[in-house]
Amino acid sequence: MEHHHHNHSHAHPDLKGRNLVISILLNIIITLTQVVGGIVSGSLALLSDALHNFSDVLSLIVSYIATVLSKKEASTNKTFGYKRAEIIAAFVNASTLIIVAVILIKEAIVRFISPQEIESNIVIWLALLGIVANGFSVILLKKDADSNMNMKSAYLHLLTDMMASIAVLVGGFLMMFYKIYWVDALLTLLIALYLIYMGYKLLIASTKVLMLFTPETIEVQKIVLELCKIEPIRNVHHVHIWQLNEAEVHLEAHIDFKEDISLSKFDTILNEIEEKVFHDFGINHVNIQPEFGKCDSKKVIVQD
Incomplete structure (x- = not known):
């Protein structure tokens, strides 16, 4: 089986790591101040924002660990290295978003059933702190979030928390000027749904x-039809296509040839296959098993 891949440019992990560390420290400060402020003021929205901030701290730590692990080299017992660490981090962080929301x-x-009077001044000032700190963190992570699922998960935690702080600020003003204390519970509910x-x-x-x-952008049947146009390919079967991480999409397939070609000719055809699937479908790792006259099912395109 032959294996070829195109080189990919990767994000700067050192810069990502530094930005994550800054965001972690900022969120620890926000969390501590909001917990104290929420208890003193009696604001559930502020405490819920603090809980979300605490989940941000955990998610950012997970993202940072994943970023560090993803740089580790492969070994004989870890042939892919830790390339999927960032995907696992994204999964964990997404799960925590939903768990926090349910809480x-x-x-x-409970607060809708029994509204409580809230010290709105503390709520307003701490909401402003949350907006500034989380806004700065969002700016730090925005660029990497566009191309990395792990960074996107951390970015979403921070973005939703910044929006939550804006909602808490609005609620603080409503409570200050109009004494509408049930808005605290309403904002908490809206934050959770988001x-x-x-x-x-x-x-x-x-x-x-x-x-x-x-990947949803790739049609297996279309790839098979395109490859079958290359001479002297007779059939493409037993296809597997999967995404290892943000940077790598793999194609594995058996190719049945019309004639018993030489190894050098196969290498030429393989290069053509690699170029076609990379430029047309974004696949950058290709594993092909060549066949001629082998007795196996050529009709099965996809097989476990």
Whole structure:
């Protein structure tokens, strides 16, 4: 079996790691101040924001560990290295978003039933702190979030928390000027629903990668038809296509040839296959098993 791959440019892990460390420290400060402020003021929205911030700290630590692990080299007993560490981190972080949201919904319902008077001044000032600190963290992670699922999961934690802080700020002003204390529970509920929405999408995306599903942008049948146009390929079967991480998409297939070609000719055809699937389908790792006159089913395109 031949294996070829195109080189890929990767993000700067050292820069990602530094940005994550800064975000971790900022969120530890926010969490501690919001816990104290939430207890003193009696604000459930502030405490829920603190809980979300604490989940941010955990998710950022997970993301940082995954970023460090992903740089480790492969070995004989870890032939892929830790390339999937960041996907696992994205899965864990998405799961925590949903778990935190469920806890917040429960607390919001309790507060709706029995609203409490809240010290709005503390809520306003701590919400402002959350907006500034999380806003800075969002800016730090935005660039890497566009191309890396792990960084996107950390980015979403911070972005939703910044939005939560904005909601808490609005609620603080409503409580200060209009004494509408039930808005605290309402904002908590809205924050939780938004967390579920964002977390679910990321959870599904990371699960598909972990389950080795074929990327949604790739049609297996179309690849088979394109490869069969190359002479002297007779048939393409037993195909597997999966995404290892953000940077690598793998294709594995058996190819039946019309004639008993030489190894040098096979290498030429293999290069043509590699170029075609890379430029047309974004596949950068190709594993091909050549066959001529082998007795196996040529009709099975996909097989376990």
